[in-house]
Amino acid sequence: MDELREKSPTPGTQAPPDAAERVSLAISAAFDHRTRAAEAYHPVFAQLWKICGERVAGGKRIRPRLMLDMLAALSDDAVPDSAIEIAAAIELLHASFLLHDDVFDGDLTRRGSLNLVGLLAHDEQTDAAPTPERLHWARSCGILMGDLLLAEVHQIFARVDAAPDLRTRLLDLLAHAITESVVGEQLDIGLEDGAVVADTATVLEMCRLKTATYTFELPLRAAAILAGAASPAAESALATAGAHLGLAFQLQDDLLSTFGDPAAHGKDAFSDLREGKETAVISAARMTSAWPEIEPAFGTGSLTSTEGERMRGLLRDCGAEAFVHGLIDDQMRALHETLADPASGLPDAARDTLVALADRLDGRRS
Amino acid sequence: MDELREKSPTPGTQAPPDAAERVSLAISAAFDHRTRAAEAYHPVFAQLWKICGERVAGGKRIRPRLMLDMLAALSDDAVPDSAIEIAAAIELLHASFLLHDDVFDGDLTRRGSLNLVGLLAHDEQTDAAPTPERLHWARSCGILMGDLLLAEVHQIFARVDAAPDLRTRLLDLLAHAITESVVGEQLDIGLEDGAVVADTATVLEMCRLKTATYTFELPLRAAAILAGAASPAAESALATAGAHLGLAFQLQDDLLSTFGDPAAHGKDAFSDLREGKETAVISAARMTSAWPEIEPAFGTGSLTSTEGERMRGLLRDCGAEAFVHGLIDDQMRALHETLADPASGLPDAARDTLVALADRLDGRRS
Numbered sequence: 001m002d003e004l005r006e007k008s009p010t011p012g013t014q015a016p017p018d019a020a021e022r023v024s025l026a027i028s029a030a031f032d033h034r035t036r037a038a039e040a041y042h043p044v045f046a047q048l049w050k051i052c053g054e055r056v057a058g059g060k061r062i063r064p065r066l067m068l069d070m071l072a073a074l075s076d077d078a079v080p081d082s083a084i085e086i087a088a089a090i091e092l093l094h095a096s097f098l099l100h101d102d103v104f105d106g107d108l109t110r111r112g113s114l115n116l117v118g119l120l121a122h123d124e125q126t127d128a129a130p131t132p133e134r135l136h137w138a139r140s141c142g143i144l145m146g147d148l149l150l151a152e153v154h155q156i157f158a159r160v161d162a163a164p165d166l167r168t169r170l171l172d173l174l175a176h177a178i179t180e181s182v183v184g185e186q187l188d189i190g191l192e193d194g195a196v197v198a199d200t201a202t203v204l205e206m207c208r209l210k211t212a213t214y215t216f217e218l219p220l221r222a223a224a225i226l227a228g229a230a231s232p233a234a235e236s237a238l239a240t241a242g243a244h245l246g247l248a249f250q251l252q253d254d255l256l257s258t259f260g261d262p263a264a265h266g267k268d269a270f271s272d273l274r275e276g277k278e279t280a281v282i283s284a285a286r287m288t289s290a291w292p293e294i295e296p297a298f299g300t301g302s303l304t305s306t307e308g309e310r311m312r313g314l315l316r317d318c319g320a321e322a323f324v325h326g327l328i329d330d331q332m333r334a335l336h337e338t339l340a341d342p343a344s345g346l347p348d349a350a351r352d353t354l355v356a357l358a359d360r361l362d363g364r365r366s
Numbered sequence: 367m368d369e370l371r372e373k374s375p376t377p378g379t380q381a382p383p384d385a386a387e388r389v390s391l392a393i394s395a396a397f398d399h400r401t402r403a404a405e406a407y408h409p410v411f412a413q414l415w416k417i418c419g420e421r422v423a424g425g426k427r428i429r430p431r432l433m434l435d436m437l438a439a440l441s442d443d444a445v446p447d448s449a450i451e452i453a454a455a456i457e458l459l460h461a462s463f464l465l466h467d468d469v470f471d472g473d474l475t476r477r478g479s480l481n482l483v484g485l486l487a488h489d490e491q492t493d494a495a496p497t498p499e500r501l502h503w504a505r506s507c508g509i510l511m512g513d514l515l516l517a518e519v520h521q522i523f524a525r526v527d528a529a530p531d532l533r534t535r536l537l538d539l540l541a542h543a544i545t546e547s548v549v550g551e552q553l554d555i556g557l558e559d560g561a562v563v564a565d566t567a568t569v570l571e572m573c574r575l576k577t578a579t580y581t582f583e584l585p586l587r588a589a590a591i592l593a594g595a596a597s598p599a600a601e602s603a604l605a606t607a608g609a610h611l612g613l614a615f616q617l618q619d620d621l622l623s624t625f626g627d628p629a630a631h632g633k634d635a636f637s638d639l640r641e642g643k644e645t646a647v648i649s650a651a652r653m654t655s656a657w658p659e660i661e662p663a664f665g666t667g668s669l670t671s672t673e674g675e676r677m678r679g680l681l682r683d684c685g686a687e688a689f690v691h692g693l694i695d696d697q698m699r700a701l702h703e704t705l706a707d708p709a710s711g712l713p714d715a716a717r718d719t720l721v722a723l724a725d726r727l728d729g730r731r732s
Contacts, residue, residue, distance in 0.1 A: 037545075038549075041546075041549045041575070042549060042552075042553060042562070042568075042571075044552060044553070044556055044561065044562055045548075045549045045552055045553075048552070100509060100510075100513065103509070104502075104506050104509075133559040133560055133561075134559070134561075136470075136555070136559055137555060137556060137559040137561045140470050140551075140552070140555045140559075141552060141555075143466060143469070143470075143509060144466075144548050144551060144552055146513070147466065147512070147513070147516060147544075147548060148544070148545070148548055150513060150516055150517060151516060151520065151540075151541065151544045154517065154520030154521070154524065155520070155537060155541055157524065158520065158523065158524030158533075158537055159534065159537065167524075168525065171521060171524055171525065174517075175517065175521055178513075178514070178517045179403075179514070180407075182411075182510050182513060182514055183404075183407045183408060183411045185506075185510060186408075186410060186411055186414070186506070186507060186510055187408060187410070187411075189502070189503060189506045189507075190410055190503060193499040193500065193502055193503040193506075194499055194503075195410065195499075195500075195503045196408070196410055202408075205408075209407070
């Protein structure tokens with residue numbers, strides 16, 4: 001997703017460079033503070049905060065940057081501390097979701113490196129596969145650390161130095177984002193475990209809920225609230241734009257992890273197919289006559305590269321790839337319609353920022 | 367723990383009966399509201415809120431009652447809505463912790479009934495043992511529901527209708543209670559998984575952190591803050607008293623689940639021994655010459671009743687039971703010393719309430 005920040009013919013408004021730096025400092029200060037406080041309890045608790053802080057420090061800060069760029073588009077004022085705090089909290093919310101997501105997925109790595117669970121499960125001395133006890137310990141720690149970050153996010157929102165009505169709107173927005181993200185996660189798990197019926201509408205709704213709301217709608221609307229001047233119509237337009245951008249992004253992610261270059265996106269080439277992940281690509285393929293040929297190998301942990309390549313070919317030939325490209329085009333069209341609506345009252349700078357973001361989103365490779 | 371509310375020669379101050387009713391109404395209203403809002407998303411999400419609401423409705427409300435009793439001891443005013451909300455939030459925090467605790471422990475029941483995970487894992491049609499997919503689904507839902515409740519608790523604290531400085535003190539107290547509960551849970555898991563060394567000091571600290579802080583210190587201090595008039599010294603005395611009461615309670619719980627009457631406490635007679643739970647009783651036995659005889663059967667899932675009875679006898683004869691009784695006496699003595707200190711500035715009614723609570727705690731059977 002780095003390309004979202006790369007040069008573009010229509011760069012849109014970008015936040016002052018020091019704002020991103022201030023967010024990073026706020027995050028590392030929070031972890032340093034918590035790690036020191038944790039030392040008063042027990043070394044394993046301090047270690048948990050320390051490892052988590054190191055993992056979060058390596059993040060790309062997509063969501064804080066999106067919030068700060070939109071804030072710069074909506075307001076000429078210097079970036080207030082309250083915005084830095086909320087941007088940092090949004091990054092911590094992302095980290096909290098990732099921790100629980102890795103537990104749900106049973107993942108020990110993320111983007112090629114050991115994640116927090118993997119680090120805690122790993123025995124440096126023997127380098128052997130973790131015992132069930134060690135894995136239970138590591139996963140439990142992942143859940144607890146996710147809880148701690150979720151609590152921290154709320155503490156930041158609850159104490160933000162803003163007028164009471166703005167703070168209430170931010171708290172409402174946070175509740176909305178958490179609810180939708182949890183429903184999305186629940187649907188994702190239910191689709192994989194067979195507790196939820198897999199049809200394209202449900203898969204698309206799952207994508208929007210699980211990723212689009214907190215990754216796009218939350219930062220964009222938080223910027224509108226913090227800018228103070230944005231009208232309810234403008235905030236609503238940003239919410240709609242965020243949903244379209246987020247869904248397009250997630251669909252592109254599904255395409256890339258199925259058909260893209262693993263060297264560029266950093267994931268195992270066939271991991272989604274091996275795990276039996278109910279992506280939009282798969283739900284499209286389910287509707288075609290090719291599905292009986294795809295189904296037996298789908299969700300097979302031992303899928304070889306040759307079988308994976310063959311499945312890719314089937315998914316392409318049956319039209320599933322093209323179908324998802326069409327869905328992305330739909331989202332982009334709906335985005336531009338939202339932006340073109342004069343009733344939204346969106347300032348030109350905000351439109352430009354969203355158009356630039358959509359342009360950078362289109363054609364990304366990782 | 368019902369006996370904590372039973373008649374006693376020194377009843378202490380008790381909250382007006384309608385206050386407990388208002389807390390129950392606040393809790394059920396919150397679940398009804400959330401369940402209806404969840405229906406807009408997906409039936410599995412609405413089902414999650416509904417089942418959780420039913421489980422929480424059956425709770426005994428120990429923590430809200432403790433808060434309201436202490437509030438009545440500290441203030442003659444009518445119980446304000448803010449106190450009802452905080453009392454409800456404390457019950458939701460307890461529910462959130464239980465949900466994650468059941469996942470850590472792999473439990474499908476609590477006090478003889480299916481818990482939320484057990485209900486979701488259970489297949490009514492076949493009544494067969496749950497498949498791994500079904501268990502994964504149910505446990506993931508338990509984690510997500512715990513997250514939702516944790517978020518809800520913070521939303522209630524963040525919006526409570528109180529002066530800003532009181533709200534900040536309540537938020538500080540919530541952060542403190544969550545931190546200590548998480549450390550306690552992490553130590554409990556680490557002791558069981560062998561990631562934390564089991565000595566009596568660590569086991570006692572684990573008990574205090576995991577249970578005493580949020581069950582006793584949190585409600586008592588929340589009452590002091592909400593009463594407004596309590597001095598910092600009084601709040602600090604309540605914190606100390608809560609720690610002693612909570613640790614005594616947890617130690618009694620360990621004694622009861624090892625030596626008590628299963629018909630009264632509702633747990634499997636030997637479940638702690640079968641699970642290899644690092645209780646104070648076990649950590650005391652570890653220090654004795656009887657340990658080599660106890661160790662081989664400890665943590666044996668297939669422990670028979672005969673072997674269980676034999677272990678009980680060994681744990682009694684080696685002095686572990688008496689040792690833990692001594693630890694409870696220490697806590698009760700320390701509690702009375704705290705209450706007797708005139709510098710605490712605790713009103714007589716508050717002292718009486720705590721003494722009555724300690725009396726009811728002593729000699730409970732479930």
